Amino acid sequence: MTLKADTKGRILDIAEAAVLEKGFEATSIDEIVAAAQISRSGFFYHFKDKNALARAMLERYIETEDKLYDDLFARARELNDDPLHAMLIGLKMLAEMLEDMPEGHPGCVIAATAYQDRLFDKGVRELNRQAILGWRRRFRTMFEEIAAVYEPREPVDLDALGDMVSSVVEGGLVLQRALRESNTAAAQIMQLRTYLKLLFANPPPKAP
Amino acid sequence: MTLKADTKGRILDIAEAAVLEKGFEATSIDEIVAAAQISRSGFFYHFKDKNALARAMLERYIETEDKLYDDLFARARELNDDPLHAMLIGLKMLAEMLEDMPEGHPGCVIAATAYQDRLFDKGVRELNRQAILGWRRRFRTMFEEIAAVYEPREPVDLDALGDMVSSVVEGGLVLQRALRESNTAAAQIMQLRTYLKLLFANPPPKAP
C-alpha cells in the first residue's frame, strides 16, 4: 500500500459512487480508469475481472458500515449505561449523521446490488445476505438486553425488530434518493426511535 | 389492443421482471424480444427507444400500485369505519398479501430505478418522485383523520409517518431480496402496525 497512490482504494471510491448513481452494469471500466487516471490494464492488475470489483466494493462497504455501527453504539453506551437510552441516543446520532452529510447520503451499496443480484456470482450474493444477517443479530442482541429490563407493551418478534433498523435505513434511503431530499432517511430513523420509546415505555420492574 | 396478443403488455411484463433481477442497463432488448417472441424491430414499433420503455414500465407500475392501495384501504374501511382500525386492518391485509405471494414479492420498480436514476431522463426521475409524494399524501391524509380522533402519545411529524408506509415496504423488500426470504417485508409492515397501535392508543376523547 503506497502512501501517495493507493490506486485500488481510489478505484473503489470511484466505482462505489458510480454504482450508486447508475448501477453496476452501466458503470464501465473505461469511465473508472479515466477518473482514476490509470490505463484499462492498470485496472486489471488490481481486479481479475469486473465481478472481483463488485466483491471488493461490497466487502469494503460492509466493513466500513460495521465499524461505524460499532463506534456509534459504543459511544452511545458510554453516554448512558441504560440499554434503552443508549439505543435511543445511538439512533439520534445516526439520524444526525445522515442529515449532516452535505450532499445527502449517497445510498447503500447493499440495496443497489440487491436489485441487480443476477449480475453477480453466488459469493457476492451470499456476502450481501450475511451482512444483513449480521445487522439483524447485532440489533437483536441489543433489543434483548432492553427487553430484559423494560417489558415490551406489545408482543414483538425481536428478529423483526432487529431487521427494522436496517429496513428503516434502507427504505429511508430509497425514498430520499427518489425524492431528491436530504433528510428523509433521518426522519424515518426518528420514527423508529419514537416506536421504541413507546414499545419499551414500561419502567424497569425493580428499581434498586 | 388486440385480445390475443397484447404484445406491449407482454413486453412490459418481461422487462419488469428482468429489471428487478439485473437492473435496467443489463436488461437487453434482445432478451426481451426473444422472450416476447417478436423481432427487435417489433420492439421499436411499440417504444421509440429504451428510455420510453422505462417510462412506460414505471407509469404502469405506479398506476397498478395506486389502484392496489385504493382497493385495499377502501375494503379495510368497509370492514371498520374507525380510521385507526381501518388502517390497522389495511396494513394486516397488505402484509398478508405480500406473504402469500408464491415466489415472494419480486420487488419495487421505484426502488430499482432510484438506484439507477442517472440512466433515465428528467421525466422518468420526476415520475418516480411524484409517485412517492403521492403515497406520502395518501397516508398523511389517513393519519390526519386518525390523529383527529386519537391523540398521538408522542409528538409526530405526519409527513414522516406518511412516508413510513412506503419506507417500511421498500426497506422490507430490500432486505427480503438480499436475504432470499419471503416474509421479511410482511414482518416489517407488522412492526409498523404495532407502532401505530402504540402511538394512537389513547381512546377517543368524547365517546358519544
Added chain:
DNA sequence: TGTACATCAGTGAACGCGCGTTCACTGATGTAC
C-alpha cells in the same frame, strides 16, 4: 558495495462480441365513398 533476480504497479494495442438503433419493406385489417 555490487550484481542478479523477483516483485510491484502498471502501459498500449488489439480482440471480438453484443448492444441500441435505423431503414426499407410487408401483409392484414379498417375506413371512405
Added chain:
DNA sequence: TGTACATCAGTGAACGCGCGTTCACTGATGTAC
C-alpha cells in the same frame, strides 16, 4: 358490394460504437548473497 387508400403491427438485414478482457511488455523498487 367494390375499390382505393390508410393504419396497425410488425419483419430482416445492416450500422457502428463501446464494452470487458487478453497479451506482451516495462520501468521502478525490494531482496539475497
